[in-house]
Amino acid sequence: MMLAVLAKLPIISWPAILPETIFIGGALLLLAVSALSNKKLSSGFCAVYTILISVAALGSSMYLWDKLSSHSSYVAMSSSIAVDGFGVFVAILVCSITVLIALAGEGFFRDSWGSLEFFVLIMLSSSGAILMAMANDLIVVFLGLEIMSISLYVMTAMDPSRTSSGEAAIKYFLLGGFSSAIFIYGIALIYGSTGSTNLANIATFLADNVLVQNGVLLCGIAFLIVGFAFKVALVPFHMWTPDVYQGAPTPATSFMAALAKAGGFAAFLRVFFSTFGTLRSDWRPIIWVLAVLTLLIGVLLALVQQNIKRMLAYSSISHAGFVLLGLQAASAIGVAGSLYYLFTYSFLVIGSFTVVMLVAGEKDTNHSLDSYKGLARRRPWLAGVFTLLLLAQAGVPFTTGFMAKLYVLSALISAHGYALAVIAMIGAAIAVFFYLRVVVLMYSPAPGFAANDETGAALDTDTGIGESIEVGDEAATIQSSGMSLTRSTALVLAITVGITVAFGINPAPLIEFARHATLLFH
């Protein structure tokens, strides 16, 4: 009797969800251990633990990848999970992000507030992102989205010393909840018009039936777009981004910048490219408009920011516009381009925010662009690294940033999106401007001499290094307020810079990786 019941239950193919399981199990175990142990767990221990868990998840993702390259992709868990190259690629990316953020977090928390919770939350959030990437059912996408987002809300609110942290969390939570509700309503409408939430079933349904009155379906798709657009911060659904990026503790910002984009775009690409591919003539115009707005408004607003985190937030918005180009191309090369972009961008943004974290100091407060003035004199290595990362974000040749833009634009142009390509490049040209602005600031004389400049405008800042003999005291105070480079943060910077340069000079392996991921698309 019992056996008969058991036999009816769906078979759970554990290997298919191994990375997620490892993350969730790891997080729960860490919580349990901390609850049971008498003394507070040190942040070093938590970080090492998180890194081990992430590496284990990375290993399991690699194992899945390895299996995929010999076998074909398959679905598991009542076909609600797709184990394919695409999902595993994102899983590998997410695990790498988690390793880097755990390293950066170790440098940041130092046994102060939240040192345990942060690590638990990044593991939970990562499991959500992987779930989104591997989801083959809209409801699983929704679950992954929520697992990821709810952890991010908490991470945003974690800093007890700054009011802005809580404020950012409320904004993020309200707008995130709002977009989730829109998203689930979209799912409901799609379910109503196609009779299923399973991506494969929907695709089959749409291929077999031509809907005469597809208003409800299109409404549902529009709602899905809005939901995704909120998560990955596309204009005009980006309002939360700068506030949240600014308010959240910097490692959390860096985590959400990389992870929410990776998870969000993974599901976005899968749902629209593979499931609603037959309706592309309906959704491509919407994506076109979103892409144009995102590319241009993102960079234009970034130009006027005085806070580095806000500036990077707007820059991340414009990067989202570039990732969107791959979807607009609606081709395999486009999806590969978007994946490549996400991969390289994640490392760039983590590196950049780690520098921001180091400059911001123990209290995580020095975020004005002024605190970057003269950074090259005080901390030449940090300034050099930041210069490289910013230039790579700007898409300078022989960095990953350039190849990423090249890849998505190739996809777009092979789909005859010439106008959008020109707009994107104009956006990139404007973007260079504000990245260079920070670079010029870093190499300009240290504060205290600002008054000597002919004009106060940041762009007109005198860039001649030096002219500063009596700035010693000022520089010293700023130096002391910055955070010193620990071994773990140095490692983060080394990895991000290494990947940026190595795959910039020899992009072939990574491009092949992204291309294989799309070839193994379910």
Next chain:
Amino acid sequence: MGNSVYLEVLIILPAFGALVVALCGNVREYVVRQIGFVISMLVLALAVVITVRFHATKAGYQMVVNHPWVRALGISWHLGIDGISLFLVLLTALLFPICLSGKVGLDNRSSETLVEGESVGNGRVKSYVAWMLLLEAACLGSFLSLDLIFFFLFFELTLIPGYFVIARFGHERKVYAAVKFFVYTFFGSTFLFVGILAVAFIHQSQTGVLTFSLSRLASTHFSPMTADLLFLAFSAAFAVKAPIFPFHTWSPDAYSQAPTGGSIVLAGVMAKLGVYGIIRFDLGLFPKATVDLAPLLLTLAVIGILYGAIVAASQRDFKNLVAYSSLSHMGFIVLGIFALSSEALTGGVLEMFNHGIYTAGLFLLLGIMYRRSKTSDITKFGGLQQYAPVLAGVFTLVMLATVGLPGLNGFVGEFLILLGTFQTHRWWAVVAATGVIFSVIYLLFAYQRVFHGQVSKAAAFAGYIANDDAVTAAGGSGDSPAGDSPAGVATKRIVFRDLTWTEGLALAPLVVLIVFLGIYPRPVLERITPSVDRLVTHVVQANRHANLGVSVNHSTAHLSSIPRHPGGAGKGQ
């Protein structure tokens, strides 16, 4: 292919040098300068070896390197050199050591920075040398790349060091100039990038092969409309970089605000990147559109020649004057290209080389004068010949080369261009020729104001009279340029020194080439001609095919003018 490694080393060596300089710690300024100089000299030596081993009579690419870089996107590390790029490579390799030698490339801006020279001079020199070496690598890479993506990579890469050289080491309005330079050129490249991708994907849709290799893309067929649009997209980037008339507004600012080394490279090498791009890619990829749109470009070129000359005449700043005169000369080169005859194109390529040499000479001399007087305002000078006869003599020679005096190098290129243009586009040539006369007027006028005239008038402005604090302060600081002068005393005595021997040494190769190429341009011409003939034949044949196949699409004016070239091309020199 034992030769093939030369080109790779040529690009990698300066890039590696830049890395070494950037990463070396607290080394003395002198050592950094020497590293930079030695590396650029090695590059020059290598370029000379390449020139020697270059087969003069061969028309195609030589020393070709071709490795796949990203197979998935059909990008390959494809390098090669032909008669057109050979002398641009040589020019690049020649000008960079001059910019990096001694202290001539890097100006001190004003008196206040003289003090700074002591405290942080090392960092300043270090980054200057590193950026310049990177710029050299990028320029050489652009001239040698036969893969469109690699060309674009290097073409774009020139912007970053270019920006920093202007923005960090330039004069009063350097940040404004650097940003303007960057924004203009980047917006131009926007269209180039989209154009490159479009060409490759159109080629892919026709042949099923995704490649960015120039030689394979050259066989792509475009509809006339597409070809014209793509031609314009490519030309937008090149026209900004060159600069060609309506896209030139960044150049006077950038040329005059850059430090001497930056000006030399901007006008001498980077301007050539634009024209080189037109020759290599516009003519190579869109022969039909080239013929269709030649009148447009010819007109812009002629306007540029006259406009540049006229505006140059009204400049007070000598560097601005040279910038506008450069615009005028770039107009000549473009005229030579779009005349589409073998003579004119050969003349254009030769003129690219020559213009690089004499413009570098002019900027170098102006830089030397600036170091003594802290100004490049023409009206503040006067009667310099009395105090600096050698400087004045060299200046005369370089200036006469610039105006195209027969017997000096400027003449040969311009003459060939006008000759070739006259055969195919008579009236454009006639109007352009008046530009030569203008250039004589404005340069001689400026020369006269600076080197002759009243000393007392100049003394009123006292830029280089030893009565101000600048010189006194400079006398105190060991490595400041004005400190060379022993006369750092507070009497009203002229301290404008004549050329020092290091400065003379930097100028010497330019002077020698100016005279040598003026008298005996044959070795250069015979290497350029085969490649140019091949290119002109390519353009003419593509148009002939089009005319035979489609027949009625072209306007009669071109039909009558084109078939005449092969005859002219055959005669050569």
Next chain:
Amino acid sequence: MSIPGSWYLTLAALLFSIGVVGILVRRNVLIMFMCIELMLNAANLTLVTYARMLNDIGGQVLVFFVLVVAAAEVVVGLGVIVSIFRRAKSTTADDLHILKG
């Protein structure tokens, strides 16, 4: 006699719209939060209705997922709201003005 399914759908759409408008016009954080709940429940109602119309149990199962997620959101959301307003002593969104630009 039964009420046609489209009535339920219309009601759900109305509830959803009320929720959207509420978020956009109301300034009290708690009320905005309630509006989100309203939207989620509108989606639930839609799902259930469609499940009945399609004779498919799947849609009703989805509602459970949404309920659980909504509960989790409440926990986190109220926690955040309480933590910040313990300091601010007001629940108006207009008071959240540190972050702007």
